[in-house]
Amino acid sequence: MAALDATPRASAGRDGEPAADEFDRLPPELPVPERPEPPVESAATTPAPAPAPAAATPPALQVVAAPEQDPAIVAMREELARMRRMMETQLEQLSIERLRGSPARAAVLDALTGYGCSESLAREVAAGIDPTLAPDQVHGPMHAALARLLPIVHGExxxxxxxxxxxxxxxxxxxxxxxxxxxxxxxxxxxxxxxxxxxxxxxxxxxxxxxxxxxxxxxxxxxxxxxxxxxxxxxxxxxxxxxxxxxxxxxxxxxxxxxxxxxxxxxxxxxxxxxxxxxxxxxxxxxxxxxxxxxxxxxxxxxxxxxxxxxxxxxxxxxxxxxxxxxxxxxxxxxxxxxxxxxxxxxxxxxxxxxxxxxxxxxxxxxxxx
Incomplete structure (x- = not known):
């Protein structure tokens, strides 16, 4: 039966017989006693098998509330996020100033801003314009660069x-x-x-x-x-x-x-x-x-x-x-x-x-x- 097969080996043997793992735990310097032969029992004297132990009931699951975050850690994360946003803003300003160092790229930034394009898109297009062009020559390259960036579905x-x-x-x-x-x-x-x-x-x-x-x-x-x-x-x-x-x-x-x-x-x-x-x-x-x-x-x-x-x-x-x-x-x-x-x-x-x-x-x- 499955219940009998699941009995741990550490349990005592029949008629006081020591369990198998008890022999393994004996000190090496002591002589290992011989395992006694189990006595022959008749069917009349054979005791009834003990009932299988009932399956252990698993402990009930309990909902454990998550520990509250340390206010100092929360404040530190918020401060790091503010510093990151500030650094990103400063980098964007530096990028715009560097692009405006070229009259051609400055003209592209102004034109795309006038179209309503976002600053990030305007910077990306302006960065690919030849800075040596005259401001009145940037419309063709600007339109071509913007068209390449637009995601268009091919086929209706x-x-x-x-x-x-x-x-x-x-x-x-x-x-x-x-x-x-x-x-x-x-x-x-x-x-x-x-x-x-x-x-x-x-x-x-x-x-x-x-x-x-x-x-x-x-x-x-x-x-x-x-x-x-x-x-x-x-x-x-x-x-x-x-x-x-x-x-x-x-x-x-x-x-x-x-x-x-x-x-x-x-x-x-x-x-x-x-x-x-x-x-x-x-x-x-x-x-x-x-x-x-x-x-x-x-x-x-x-x-x-x-x-x-x-x-x-x-x-x-x-x-x-x-x-x-x-x-x-x-x-x-x-x-x-x-x-x-x-x-x-x-x-x-x-x-x-x-x-x-x-x-x-x-x-x-x-x-x-x-």
Missing amino acids: PIEDGGVIALVGPTGAGKTTTAAKLAARFAARHRARDVALVTTDGQRAGALEQLQALGRRLGITVCEAQGPDGLQAALEQLQDYPLVLVDTTGHAPRDRAVFSQILWLRAAKRVRSLLVLPANAHPQDLGEVIRRYRPAKPDGVVLTKLDETCQPGSALSVLVRHELGLAYTAGGQQVPGDLEAADAHRLVQSLEKTRRAADNPLVTEDRHAVA
Whole structure:
């Protein structure tokens, strides 16, 4: 039996027989006594075997509170962190001063700052510019260097087909972007090859907006409520080459974002595109990217480029987080105000945007009334 086999060897033998390990512990200078032969016992005199000892009950686990950190150690860590930040700031200032020693690189720093680019991106571009160039000759090399740093998605994600969910914060333009992408795909293929699904039942007019577009372009539009309703809608639309899902927008710290990401990861055949507004604060964009990073989006759709005078700030965020740009959008026209991301065209538009910001009357003729 397992209980008998588990009996320790250190226990005493039968009829007073010493255990085997007791012989091993005898001093070497003493004679080792002979092991006595066990007496022959009849079946009648054989005592009943002793019951197996009960298994020892494991001690209950107790939660031990972690010892409080020494206040002196905590203060020392905070002081070291402050010193590190101060040293990093001083090194950045020294780097900028050294770059500004060249008029060409100083011109690059000023131009990129005017585009809204971050200081780190501006320094990286300026460091690669020939310092012997004249300030009026730096725009070509500067634009080329900036274009090389922009992360661009090669090939349009919608051309791969399948199911693509548009995710992002509230007010990013997901519904309009879904309509533009659907119209773009329908113009290249057939209107019956693409379908739109909206899960945004909270925003007034979201479904009506897509339905009006669907009737105009001949695109199938349907509504889904909750994960179960969405899954049922996707099963009904599985024969469509492309299905675009317009999801509900949430604030970056909303707990619903986590549920949305869990659904995207569970639905293995669903890809995603992250929709970001170019006119948002860079720190807010970075927080959105951090929250949606576990969803592994195929790329970013940068919207509202016509609503910011410094689009370089949003581009700097994408460079810092190494997130590929798939599409750019500026305006409400469907599908005209949507383009596949092109680094060189995007960099060229930065200069036009800056000049338009310096002279806002130039753009008023688009909306002027005769």
